[in-house]
Amino acid sequence: MRILATLALAACCLLAPGHPAAPLRAAEPEGATGREDRPALVAPKTMVVAANPHAVDAGLEMLRAGGSAVDAAVAVQMVLGLVEPQSSGIGGGAFLLHWSQDAKRVRSYDGRETAPAAARATRFLGADGTPLSPRDAIVGGRPVGVPGLLRMLELAHREHGRLPWARLFEPAIRLAEGGFAVSPRLHRLLDRERDLGADAMARQLFYTADDHARPVGERIVNAEYAATLRAIAAGGADVFYRGAIAEDLVRAVRRHPNAGDLTLEDLAAYSALEREPMCGAYRDRRICGMGPPSSGGIGVLQLLGILERSPFAQALPQSAQALHWFAEAGRLVYADRLRYVADPAFVPQPVAGLLEPDYLAARARLLGERSMGRAQAGEPRGAAAMSDAAEYALAGTSHISIVDERGDAVAMTTTIEDGFGSRIMVRGFLLNNQLTDFAFVPEVGGRPVANRVEAGKRPRSSMSPTFVFDSDGSLQIVAGSPGGTAIINYVAKALVAMLDWEMDAQTAVALPNFGSRNGPTEIERGSAYSALIP
Structure with missing residues (x-):
């Protein structure tokens, strides 16, 4: 257990992805706000890792009260929605992996947002048939999907919770009513933000009378959020999906100048799902992640599987050759992801074909000493005829990793999509703009795009909550990351650093980011790797 907790600490939260070097595209998680190196920490039994110390404290409070990893995750998330509102919250969605030490079983839960029943494939196309501008697509009611977070947490708590549901909300309610100090990170993000202030509630909460971001250290009291959490704590998730909160949410979406079509019926009909986890082998380890509609589990397993069948193992750690094989x-991986991965309720998923050893070996044989440029999708067994469509890469999200005293664990990646989501605030929380994760065009060359918009569909995600098990079956690593479409690379990088390069968790997380999303090779700006750029 000591090894587990040590590795769980930082491998779980890749919280400092940096700038890709010019001329590479910049898509850091919410925009970089700085880098802070931390020492590795060790705990004998329990550990909570999250992006904010208030959230960590809430999780530890639950564990000390005898709560489970899921109990702690709920408490952590409620606080993150208060102190890190730009990244995640009850107006968004999440994916959660759970490990039961007694049952020796991994279970996975899908709280991804869904498109409203009125959604059509042309949602993000203008009158002339071309994709909307980024601002028209991102800000407002149009990109808001049905939030799934609370239904998912309710489902996971029903299965794995130990403390009463209402108890889990107490730390966030106390902090919302008592106030929290604006962090340097939140201040910088608010200062850069140009659309959030158009929302009256958000402007009053986060900005001064002269429209400047509230300064570092100033206390923010979010009484509306506290009242919302009190209602949910007392009445369960139904309070959110039916009744006054739902009515306010729908009204805000439909009355925005860039209006959406969310309805009360959409909210009432939402269900979180338990799905089969996506598990596979890498060297002598077993790795488990989320299946579709997340591309994270497939992507991480594919990337590692291709590396295992390439010259990567012969390259010196952190060498130009190692970074080259990883990027190639x-x-x-990203070529296959773009073409095939989508909501399995709408598009047959060639999961088995994408992970077959022979297919991975064939893909690995395409790697060479020089870059292949833009890769083409393969033809795995079971794949339908689909077309590629460019995706709009937004970066945001947060990650939570927890191990409780029983050895049970949670890896949960949670998001409202872009930083500050749709920029619509309702009852103290921000709404997602998750529908921008759909492809903006429904077909290309007469063939459908797998990730096209459809009513009730869940958009593809790159969120990659991950468990790694040792050769004896014991849980070794609890991992995950923010970072939009780059999450797959971030998580795989940390796993390679720990499993192949024998780094400790903190060193692996602090390692500069690198990789390719089937575009330019991306290397963290200002890092030692920058010297490798020709």
């Missing part, structure tokens, strides 16, 4: 493998 990423091109192949």
